Amino acid sequence: MSANRTAAPMVIVGAGHAGVQVASSLRERGFADPIVLIDAQARTPYQRPPLSKEYLNGAAPDPAPLRHRQFYDSNNIQLRPVQATRIDPHARIVGLDSGEQLEYRYLVLATGAGNRVLDVPGADAPRVRYLRTLDDARALRENLATATDIVVIGAGFIGLEAAAAARKSGCRVRVVDTADRVMARAVSPATSSRMMRVHSREGVIFHLGRSVRELLGTGPLKVRLDDGTTLPADLVIVGVGVTPATQLAQDAGLTIENGVSVNEFLQTSDPDIFAIGDCASFPDPRATTRTRLESVQNAVDQGKFVAGHILGDRAAYHALPWFWTHQYSTKLQIAGHLSRSDESLQLGEPEAFSILHFQAGSLVAVESFNRPGDHVAARRILAGAEAPTSAQARADGFSLKLYAQSMIAGGRPETQYQSAGSAPRIDADGVQAR
Numbered sequence: 419m420s421a422n423r424t425a426a427p428m429v430i431v432g433a434g435h436a437g438v439q440v441a442s443s444l445r446e447r448g449f450a451d452p453i454v455l456i457d458a459q460a461r462t463p464y465q466r467p468p469l470s471k472e473y474l475n476g477a478a479p480d481p482a483p484l485r486h487r488q489f490y491d492s493n494n495i496q497l498r499p500v501q502a503t504r505i506d507p508h509a510r511i512v513g514l515d516s517g518e519q520l521e522y523r524y525l526v527l528a529t530g531a532g533n534r535v536l537d538v539p540g541a542d543a544p545r546v547r548y549l550r551t552l553d554d555a556r557a558l559r560e561n562l563a564t565a566t567d568i569v570v571i572g573a574g575f576i577g578l579e580a581a582a583a584a585r586k587s588g589c590r591v592r593v594v595d596t597a598d599r600v601m602a603r604a605v606s607p608a609t610s611s612r613m614m615r616v617h618s619r620e621g622v623i624f625h626l627g628r629s630v631r632e633l634l635g636t637g638p639l640k641v642r643l644d645d646g647t648t649l650p651a652d653l654v655i656v657g658v659g660v661t662p663a664t665q666l667a668q669d670a671g672l673t674i675e676n677g678v679s680v681n682e683f684l685q686t687s688d689p690d691i692f693a694i695g696d697c698a699s700f701p702d703p704r705a706t707t708r709t710r711l712e713s714v715q716n717a718v719d720q721g722k723f724v725a726g727h728i729l730g731d732r733a734a735y736h737a738l739p740w741f742w743t744h745q746y747s748t749k750l751q752i753a754g755h756l757s758r759s760d761e762s763l764q765l766g767e768p769e770a771f772s773i774l775h776f777q778a779g780s781l782v783a784v785e786s787f788n789r790p791g792d793h794v795a796a797r798r799i800l801a802g803a804e805a806p807t808s809a810q811a812r813a814d815g816f817s818l819k820l821y822a823q824s825m826i827a828g829g830r831p832e833t834q835y836q837s838a839g840s841a842p843r844i845d846a847d848g849v850q851a852r
């Protein structure tokens with residue numbers, strides 16, 4: 419490698435949860451070379467999760483910065499409000515919209531994702547809102563304060579969190595989704611029906627298995643569905659998923675496969691260019707297919723991993739996925755991969771419980787409702803080598819917390835529970851209950 423290349427900085431494109439984490443972890447671990455962190459947004463990078471939760475009700479100040487401004491200066495991280503427009507992997511250069519060309523030693527793409535746009539006639543009306551940035555959330559919060567009838571298109575996490583905020587603001591809320599259950603991509607059918615019940619109890623009306631045909635009008639809108647139903651809306655909130663921001667990588671000739679494709683070390687098809695966070699798809703040893711995740715955990719863990727890899731760590735990426743959402747007074751936390759579940763068991767009380775998911779009798783995922791202790795224990799258990807079997811979990815006295823504690827103490831958890839004799843009950847959601 420030439421002396422010139424050694425002096426070139428580490429360049430990170432995208433200062434969201436992933437990009438900021440790489441820069442922070444590199445400095446925390448003693449990386450001394452220059453770091454340039456660029457982002458098209460001019461703001462100090464901030465937390466995104468509050469934008470669809472407490473912030474929307476006007477109950478919270480602007481979300482906290484990921485790191486205070488001073489952190490970047492005192493750690494010699496050059497945070498630059500510019501857009502990357504081009505990568506030349508052969509010359510090892512990133513072109514910026516300022517006209518500047520930035521040479522790099524390593525390049526990290528942490529470009530995130532953009533909202534998928536509703537593609538029906540009338541969808542460009544002014545009272546149709548999306549939610550990704552602080553500016554989006556500010557505009558939506560202002561609209562919510564005066565709106566009466568809201569239609570939320572998309573019953574995923576963002577759509578349902580926005581629906582909960584709209585109900586708290588006193589609006590009438592209708593939710594439309596083409597899927598026949600809520601949060602269908604990310605949670606089990608039992609959790610879908612539970613969360614739907616929570617919303618229905620709060621007065622939200624669902625139109626599931628329905629698609630939007632057109633939006634009529636400009637002021638008060640009418641949302642026409644495929645069955646002919648027309649829903650009144652003085653505000654429409656669209657949460658129909660995201661598209662990974664892959665254009666830069668694609669133009670540079672890097673492999674794209676539902677995101678920028680990376681290997682087990684999070685390297686793209688050019689080994690000196692990494693891709694992490696929402697924009698990247700990776701070979702996840704815990705899943706059956708290549709995975710792309712949209713979560714803070716994934717962005718942060720991948721950021722830490724790339725910093726370590728650049729500093730000489732050689733293990734493959736193997737982090738446990740986890741996620742949370744907060745709707746009304748329900749906190750749902752998920753650990754592990756639900757796609758592998760072929761058997762479920764519910765533990766706990768009616769308003770605070772966990773659903774344990776097993777594959778071939780071994781624990782692979784846990785969904786916890788208002789049971790943060792279970793969630794923490796589940797993460798510890800699933801990240802370790804000795805997940806309990808479904809037979810162990812059905813034994814009298816089994817608890818995730820006790821199991822996790824016994825793992826830490828170095829005991830053999832399986833000797834501490836006796837097998838339950840009776841067959842488990844099945845609750846209303848089709849989940850076996852204890």
Ligand SMILES: Cc1cc2nc3c(=O)[nH]c(=O)nc-3n(C[C@H](O)[C@H](O)[C@H](O)COP(=O)(O)OP(=O)(O)OC[C@H]3O[C@@H](n4cnc5c(N)ncnc54)[C@H](O)[C@@H]3O)c2cc1C
Nearest residue numbers: 432434435436457458466467502529530695696712713714
């Ligand atoms: C409203 C909302 C609520 C959420 N709530 C939760 C939650 O409760 N729990 C959870 O786990 N996850 C949540 N998420 C998801 C989570 O925020 C994302 O998964 C996470 O932000 C991904 O981090 P990232 O760094 O990959 O991408 P981002 O945070 O999206 O950052 C990407 C950055 O790259 C910049 N960029 C892109 N292209 C360029 C370019 N060419 N040049 C310069 N800069 C560029 C963008 O401006 C952006 O700032 C939420 C997301 C949203 C939008």
